[in-house]
Amino acid sequence: MQLYGTYTSPYVRHCRIALAETGQDYELIETDYAQSARLAPAKRVPFLKAGDLVLNDSLSILKFIRESARRAFLPDVEDCDLFALTNTALDTAINLFLLEKDGLGPAQSGYLARQAARVHDILEALEGRAGALPAKTDRFTDGELRLGCFLDWALFRERITLTEHIELAAFLERMKEYPCFANTPPRVT
Ligand SMILES: N[C@@H](CCC(=O)N[C@@H](CS)C(=O)NCC(=O)O)C(=O)O
Incomplete structure (x- = not known):
């Protein structure tokens, strides 16, 4: 089984954690933007190849990993x-991050300002939930x-601070005690 991705991507990290948790053998094939644009229709990582099966999104990859290990994937509606x-905050924050590299930001576009507000408001909502996590x-x-993957990536890329989100900061510290999470921090290779 080959997982195509990077060591910075939070989506890839989530898949790596699930693979470690379920003890499945796989090879991580480092794939940059140019390669993913050539090799995958979504032009994104992760994508996974397992024999004839090709999966193009972390959602289907996680479902495959969990169900291969006879575990239900996202069975609880609140979870x-x-x-x-x-994921909405993560997708939005990554779009803003990539657009910023092209010199585009909330100052240039009303839509991008709305995107930034979306990340902000979702963080507020998550702060209200984080104290009760893990459930x-x-x-x-x-x-x-x-x-956890979103917060750690957003801090790594300096997209957020958690100084005013103490419940989220405490949640992240709790997750960092978990070896599968602690062993997969975002890093540039
Ligand atoms: N919905 C996708 C999102 C994946 C994604 O956005 N990956 C980023 C890397 S963290 C990417 O490859 N972006 C390249 C691009 O948008 O051109 C998933 O869950 O797998």
Whole structure:
């Protein structure tokens, strides 16, 4: 099984954590933007090849990893919403990050200003939920792992600070005690 991606991508990180949790053998094939544009229709990482199966999004990859290990994927509706809401902030923050490299930001576009407000407001909403997380004691859920991957990436890329989000900061510290998370920090290779 080959997972195509980078060591900075939070989506790839989530897949790597799930693969480590389920003990599945795989090879990470480092793939930059030019390669993913050539090799994948979505022009993004991660994508996964497992025999004849090709999966083009972390969502389907995670479902495949969990279900291969006989685990349900996002069975709890509140956790599914946590995953989806966090993912909206993550997608938006990454778009803003990539557009900034091209010199475009909220100052140039009303739509981009709305995107920045979206990230801000989702962080506020997540701050209200973070104190009760993790919801279970035996393991982190996929909604929680997505939140951890988002926060750590956004701090790494200096997209957010958590000085005014103490519950989110405390949640991230709790997650950093988990080896599968602690062993996969974002890093430039
Ligand atoms: N919905 C996708 C999002 C993946 C994504 O945005 N990946 C970023 C890297 S972190 C990427 O490859 N971006 C390249 C681009 O947008 O051109 C998933 O969950 O896998």
